[in-house]
Amino acid sequence: MIFSLLKPSNFRHFFIADIVSGFGVGMSTIGANWYLMDQTGSITSVGFMLSLNVIAGFLISAFAGTLIDKWNRKTIILWAHGIRAIALLLIAGAFLWAGFRIELLYAFAILNGIGWTVYMSASRSLVQEIVPENDFIHGNSLIEISLQVGMFVAGAVSGILYKYVGFELILFLNSLAFIAASFFLIRMQHTPIQLDNKGERFFETFKNGFSYLVERPYIFVVGIVSIIPLVSTMVYNVVLPGYVSIAVGGDSVVFGLSDMFYGIGALLSGFIAASLAKRFSQNRTIILFFLISVLILVVVAFNTTILLLYVGSVLIGLTNSSLRILITTTLMETVSKAYMGRSTSVWMAISLLLQTVSATGLGIVIDRYSPGVGFICMSGLMIVGLIVYYALSSRKQQQKALDTNF
Known part of the structure; x- marks a missing residue:
């Protein structure tokens, strides 16, 4: 039974954290698209913002993978959540102080692209650590369910919040979502895999990863x-x-x-x-x-x-x-x-x-x-x-x- 995998507390905490963080990201991403379109009426601006999101994720990907394989994956996710929570609060504060500024939305898109890329690589690597090998398929099924549940709820809530309280509160709630997700991750008590590359230089670890696939x-x-x-x-x-x-x-x-x-x-x-x-x-x-x-x-x-x-x-x-x-x-x-x-x-x-x-x-x-x-x-x-x-x-x-x- 697929939900039997939620009985062990480690994966259950990760599953809840994944839903919460996915909800926050989905809510702010949808809200940002609406906010930019509402303020500018420009499809080109929305397209450029989405491009910044993708390009930022692409540029960080090589560095992120090397970091993830050198250090504790759970710790990397916690740091990523913490940095994103603080950055979102700063961006929300800037909007409240200065009003609409398109460069702030572009900064949000870059932050979103980097954060999502780091999280996806680190979280899927962490799942490989905490789930028994014969349950990988059930673990991935539950991760897909958590993603869709988070996005479903985000889509419904984001429109209502944007209409009645504004984009700034959405950013604030996204920050709270990262903090809440971190709370569940901290409760995970798993033993990280033993890494044999701690003494390697960053470039050496990157090169070895490339050679592994080649x-x-x-x-x-x-x-x-x-x-x-x-x-x-x-x-x-x-x-x-x-x-x-x-x-x-x-x-x-x-x-x-x-x-x-x-x-x-x-x-x-x-x-x-x-x-x-x-x-x-x-x-x-x-x-x-x-x-x-x-x-x-x-x-x-x-x-x-x-x-x-x-x-x-x-x-x-x-x-x-x-x-x-x-x-x-x-x-x-x-x-x-x-x-x-x-x-x-x-x-x-x-x-x-x-x-x-x-x-x-x-x-x-x-x-x-x-x-x-x-x-x-x-x-x-x-x-x-x-x-x-x-x-x-x-x-x-x-x-x-x-x-x-x-």
Whole structure:
């Protein structure tokens, strides 16, 4: 049973902390987008702010991974939460003192990008430490559930708070969320893994992490496959507004409900992915979800009805999140704990780079042709993931057969 993993206090504290911090980040991110649009009416400014978020995360990724593999992962998260809480209070105070200043929102975006990248790399490495290996898939399922719960609540609360009390209070509550999350993390009593690189210089640790992936191409490529659903999710967010308006003739309500149905599908993945993997095997389930994703994306690309968009959104959310759960589990089972931080950071950097390029390129393609082309591009991305993963799994099975014979 998936929730049996919450009985040990260590993971239960981490799970609650993940929900709380995710709620804070989601609430302030949504609020920042609304605040900037409300004050400037400029989509270009919102796009630039999102780009700063991605670029900041990309630039910090290499340094973050090396730090995470040199020091206690829980301590790094606590420091990151503390620094972000103080910085958010300073930004909120600056808004109250000076009023709206666009450079303050850009500073928030940079802080958000750096903090999210550090947290994702450190927290997923910490999960690998505190969860027994045979429960990795349940741990990743619960992490997906915590992410979606946090974002669901944030989406509902952020709009109300922004309307009645303003963006400054949202930043203040985000700061409190980081402090509350830190309280739960402090209560974790786990034994960190023994690191054998404490005496190494920073550059040496970074170089060894790079060499670890270069010498293990199978792990590196599986990691690349793992970011495809993440990039696909970003593409979905880029494509959806124009698709709702043009392809199905919907309004803001349809847009909001489509996004909600995606979240429902993502939430369901936390309950479904592990059960299917247990029944059919992890590799077969990953291939199955890739196939379902390809088919539904092609259908949605040529769709003109709102109902099918809702159904498609549920299935897209389900397949993307299930693939993240299953492939991340494969990586946790394969990557050495001593190198998990650096490896995750490398893949996150590649993901952020692809997201930046894809967002720009898709905007041009959609403006020139139609929003449905965006879903065709997502389908093509999933086909690449399917082919690469199938080739990798087939090769691994052949290698196992050869090893057994000899």
